[in-house]
Amino acid sequence: MKRVLSALLLAAMAAGCAQAGRGPAASPSQRPTTLPGAVALADPFPSTYRSFPSRPTLIRGGTVMTAAGQVIPNGQVLMVDGRIAAVGASVNAPADAVVIDATGKYVTPGIIDTHSHLGAYPAPGVQAHEDGNESTDPVTAEVWVEHSVWPQDPGFTRALEGGITTLQVLPGSANLFGGRSVTLRNVPARTVQAMKFPGAPYGLKMACGENPKRVYGTRNRAPSTRMGNVAGYRTAWINAQEYRQKLEDWERGGRTGTPPKRDLELETLAGVLRGEILVHNHCYRADEMAQMIDIAREFGYRIRSFHHGVEAYKVRDLLARDSISGSLWADWWGFKMEALDFTKANIALVHSAGARAIVHSDDPIGIQRLNQEAAKALLAGREAGLQISEDEALRWITANAAWALGIHDRVGTLEPGKIADVVVWSANPFSVYARVDRVFIDGALIYDRSNPALQPRTDFEVGILPRGATQ
Amino acid sequence: MRKTTLALAAVAALGAAPLAAQTIAIEGGTVHTMTGAPIEGGTVLIRDGRIAAVGRNIAVPAGARRIDARGRIVTPGLFDSGTNIGLRELDAVVETNDYRIGTEEEDLVAAAFNVTDGLNPNSMVIPITRTAGITTALSRPQGGLIAGQGVVIDLLGGDVEAMLVRNPVAMYGNLGESARSATRGARGTTTLRLREVLNDARAYARNRAAFERGETREYAVSRSDLEALQPVLAGRLPLVLEAHRASDIETALRLAREFDLKLVIYGGTEAWMVADDLVRARVPVIVKVLNNLPNTFETLGATYENAARLRRAGVQVAITTGETFKSFTLRQEAGNAVAYGLPHDEALRAITLVPAQIWGLDGDYGSLAPGKVANVVVWGGDPLELLTSVEHVFIRGREVPLENRETQLRDRYLRLDDTGRGYVRGTR
Numbered sequence A: 001m002k003r004v005l006s007a008l009l010l011a012a013m014a015a016g017c018a019q020a021g022r023g024p025a026a027s028p029s030q031r032p033t034t035l036p037g038a039v040a041l042a043d044p045f046p047s048t049y050r051s052f053p054s055r056p057t058l059i060r061g062g063t064v065m066t067a068a069g070q071v072i073p074n075g076q077v078l079m080v081d082g083r084i085a086a087v088g089a090s091v092n093a094p095a096d097a098v099v100i101d102a103t104g105k106y107v108t109p110g111i112i113d114t115h116s117h118l119g120a121y122p123a124p125g126v127q128a129h130e131d132g133n134e135s136t137d138p139v140t141a142e143v144w145v146e147h148s149v150w151p152q153d154p155g156f157t158r159a160l161e162g163g164i165t166t167l168q169v170l171p172g173s174a175n176l177f178g179g180r181s182v183t184l185r186n187v188p189a190r191t192v193q194a195m196k197f198p199g200a201p202y203g204l205k206m207a208c209g210e211n212p213k214r215v216y217g218t219r220n221r222a223p224s225t226r227m228g229n230v231a232g233y234r235t236a237w238i239n240a241q242e243y244r245q246k247l248e249d250w251e252r253g254g255r256t257g258t259p260p261k262r263d264l265e266l267e268t269l270a271g272v273l274r275g276e277i278l279v280h281n282h283c284y285r286a287d288e289m290a291q292m293i294d295i296a297r298e299f300g301y302r303i304r305s306f307h308h309g310v311e312a313y314k315v316r317d318l319l320a321r322d323s324i325s326g327s328l329w330a331d332w333w334g335f336k337m338e339a340l341d342f343t344k345a346n347i348a349l350v351h352s353a354g355a356r357a358i359v360h361s362d363d364p365i366g367i368q369r370l371n372q373e374a375a376k377a378l379l380a381g382r383e384a385g386l387q388i389s390e391d392e393a394l395r396w397i398t399a400n401a402a403w404a405l406g407i408h409d410r411v412g413t414l415e416p417g418k419i420a421d422v423v424v425w426s427a428n429p430f431s432v433y434a435r436v437d438r439v440f441i442d443g444a445l446i447y448d449r450s451n452p453a454l455q456p457r458t459d460f461e462v463g464i465l466p467r468g469a470t471q
Numbered sequence B: 001m002r003k004t005t006l007a008l009a010a011v012a013a014l015g016a017a018p019l020a021a022q023t024i025a026i027e028g029g030t031v032h033t034m035t036g037a038p039i040e041g042g043t044v045l046i047r048d049g050r051i052a053a054v055g056r057n058i059a060v061p062a063g064a065r066r067i068d069a070r071g072r073i074v075t076p077g078l079f080d081s082g083t084n085i086g087l088r089e090l091d092a093v094v095e096t097n098d099y100r101i102g103t104e105e106e107d108l109v110a111a112a113f114n115v116t117d118g119l120n121p122n123s124m125v126i127p128i129t130r131t132a133g134i135t136t137a138l139s140r141p142q143g144g145l146i147a148g149q150g151v152v153i154d155l156l157g158g159d160v161e162a163m164l165v166r167n168p169v170a171m172y173g174n175l176g177e178s179a180r181s182a183t184r185g186a187r188g189t190t191t192l193r194l195r196e197v198l199n200d201a202r203a204y205a206r207n208r209a210a211f212e213r214g215e216t217r218e219y220a221v222s223r224s225d226l227e228a229l230q231p232v233l234a235g236r237l238p239l240v241l242e243a244h245r246a247s248d249i250e251t252a253l254r255l256a257r258e259f260d261l262k263l264v265i266y267g268g269t270e271a272w273m274v275a276d277d278l279v280r281a282r283v284p285v286i287v288k289v290l291n292n293l294p295n296t297f298e299t300l301g302a303t304y305e306n307a308a309r310l311r312r313a314g315v316q317v318a319i320t321t322g323e324t325f326k327s328f329t330l331r332q333e334a335g336n337a338v339a340y341g342l343p344h345d346e347a348l349r350a351i352t353l354v355p356a357q358i359w360g361l362d363g364d365y366g367s368l369a370p371g372k373v374a375n376v377v378v379w380g381g382d383p384l385e386l387l388t389s390v391e392h393v394f395i396r397g398r399e400v401p402l403e404n405r406e407t408q409l410r411d412r413y414l415r416l417d418d419t420g421r422g423y424v425r426g427t428r
Helices: A011-018 A155-159 A209-218 A227-252 A265-274 A286-299 A310-320 A344-354 A366-383 A388-396 A399-404 B005-009 B125-130 B176-185 B187-206 B208-212 B222-230 B245-257 B271-279 B306-315 B327-339 B344-349 B355-359 B405-412
Strands: A055-064 A071-082 A085-086 A098-099 A106-109 A112-116 A164-169 A177-181 A182-185 A203-207 A278-283 A303-308 A325-328 A357-358 A422-425 A436-441 A443-450 B022-032 B039-047 B048-053 B067-068 B073-076 B078-084 B132-140 B145-155 B164-174 B239-243 B263-269 B286-287 B317-320 B376-379 B390-395
Touching: A055 A388, A055 A422, A112 A303, A112 A325, A112 A366, A112 A399, A155 A164, A155 A366, A164 A366, A177 A265, A203 A265, A209 A227, A227 A265, A227 A286, A265 A278, A278 A286, A286 A303, A286 A310, A303 A344, A303 B317, A310 A325, A310 A344, A325 A399, A325 A422, A357 A366, A366 A388, A366 B327, A388 A399, A399 B239, A436 B145, B022 B376, B067 B405, B073 B078, B078 B317, B078 B327, B078 B355, B125 B132, B125 B327, B125 B405, B132 B164, B132 B327, B132 B390, B176 B187, B187 B208, B187 B245, B222 B263, B239 B245, B245 B263, B245 B271, B271 B286, B271 B306, B286 B306, B317 B327, B317 B355, B327 B344
Parallel strands: A055 A098, A055 A106, A112 A164, A203 A278, A278 A303, A303 A325, A325 A357, B022 B067, B022 B073, B078 B132, B164 B239, B239 B263, B263 B286, B286 B317
Antiparallel strands: A055 A071, A071 A085, A106 A422, A164 A182, A177 A203, A422 A436, A436 A443, B022 B039, B039 B048, B073 B376, B132 B145, B145 B164, B376 B390
16 A cells, blocks of 8 residues: 555655565565556656575675674674675574685675766766756756666676675756656666665755856856855745645545646655655755755755765764765865865764765766775874774765665665675775675675676677776 | 977976985885885985985984884885876866867867966975875876877976976877867878878978978968977977777877887777787887776777786886876875786886886986985885875975875864864964
């Protein structure tokens, strides 16, 4: 029943949260149900993700970094039925378990990127592939980036070789409201539906600052200033409040009579106001972040993560106070005015203030080595005199990222009950020399550096790449 | 014959910097000289901006400043061969950009364009970069068919002439997709235009007097461009062509043979596919390591193993970031080359000695040996590791503070105390 419902309730999401840590990861048999025309389906593009076949697997001998406070030298991780069954110095494994010797290696949760454009701005980056910004109107909350995602982007397989098991693909930042994001499992697939993280909530991309005002201001239309940006957000939220009211009146009236006319833009915005869709807000400057926090308060929604946040360190207390995470770079700067006031200690300072710090990529090369980006941010923190452990820094690319995507009950740490997304590294992941040896998603071995048969390639790469060009 | 621009510029400003006559002994570290095996417990003695001695059992003169480098690694300063440092303060703030003339759409031959007068020795990018152990950078022009002349600078700050190491160091041009907009069309148009320009430059050199009298045919480009190309045609000034597709690199090799040019390939994404030809032609390649995506149809062969494969074949390879603001990631590029097969010592050389060799500066730069310019870095551990701190940076024998705008902002915000904030200078 729950999955049918009202104009926008994302029941699948709620259900997913409720069953976190248990049961099968996907319900591929779900199909959309036909409804009266004016009412939105809860989940019109349902996930068809199925976990790959797996066998009970024991990884032993390696240093297990749980991202949950524990680092276990010579530890063991047992995966059964796609879940982490046990983690410890020594665990009881079934007799038929596949045993993987990770002596000298390191074992971490699967790496999660909160900010990618893979599939929407795929490689090759030809004009025909530019599907990440619907920059025809500053408010395009009605678009869903999953409708742009090309599953054959070779960037996905490269990211897998960097240990990425889950990623959020976002629309670009040309618009005040760029559209819905989608959270994907990083598995080879023919369709985007087969990559969608079952039950993951949707996100809404918003953008502050230079990009929207430049894109529209140069066309002599609003917004052309930062104050124009803010007027644009508030106007949209006022419309969303009104729409939400109509919907809820109709729901409270027993869902009789004509439901409010469907509006894709307002469905998404009202979904945010109802707490069902998470806000991912591109915002560089500290003062603008503070204003976005006030706007969120004015309209009663939460910001889940500020993205880029080159100046997040200046308002890290505000982020901590309102439980807003910071999806940040280790050291990007200089590409525009609002990216001037960087410090390499940004991530460490945000972390040390008690806010959730995240290393994000926004880049198809960077996504392949979030571990290295975290290492640089860790060094900067230490050089600033902050005490930060490797386990804490690992959370910047695992547990904290999972929280920002609303899937922290299911992934992001090596703890019993979590989905078995596991990476085996050739060395400490904070070393520049560390390579990903193996990647497990839902307990299934998806990538193996020593086995060419387990090194997925996209259709694009077939018969077009020179021999030997796949490293 | 008139002096060429190169001849004039060859009077490089080496040693022109006002140096404190200081003697510094960096003692007890593992010294990677780049020309031999690492020296354990070695001393690097610096005097008056140059390296005076390197080795064990070096006598330290009385009064020398002594730096304890036991347990530390000592290397030459790093050298990034693909930046616009000093020519760019903020990318999207176009009025701070001085690395190109014209727009991408123009059929641009800017051989006479030399970046020197645009260099800003007070650029904030300079301290941000050198704090990471990069002491020397090639600042290059970009865009068009022939982009202009680049220079090598020490990241000293102060004044332009003091920073210059070689001016010009090379002529820059583009082949393939990066030249497409400049020549409005097919690859054949690019090379047609390039040959036309080079042939005109030759003709001009033979007919200067007639040209001045207005008695020559019309040339394809301006007099100053024709003049600027003379040292390139004479094989004295390297021509750096950015090329990625294997066939474009082969085209560059053909052009170099036709005109007897001293060629350097920049980018060279698919260079590993034509490594043997590069070896035969003795053409070096400057690569960015973190480049493994088929982002264009001319980079389908992108692989992280490019540097390692080229070295294995015997090609001279320097590693660059290709960045300006993030030139400080040079060691990460080199470290990843190691992760993908390049021996560690080769990776270190690819960001020190090899660029110095490619640019003909290895007499003064790129290694730790008596007489060399004292660009020296002391590292807390493996220089290529991301958790290793830079402890000391010396440029021309002077220690530079490990402080920059980024660390000052950090220090200004170490405490969130609103009442005092605006008065925190952020200096340690």
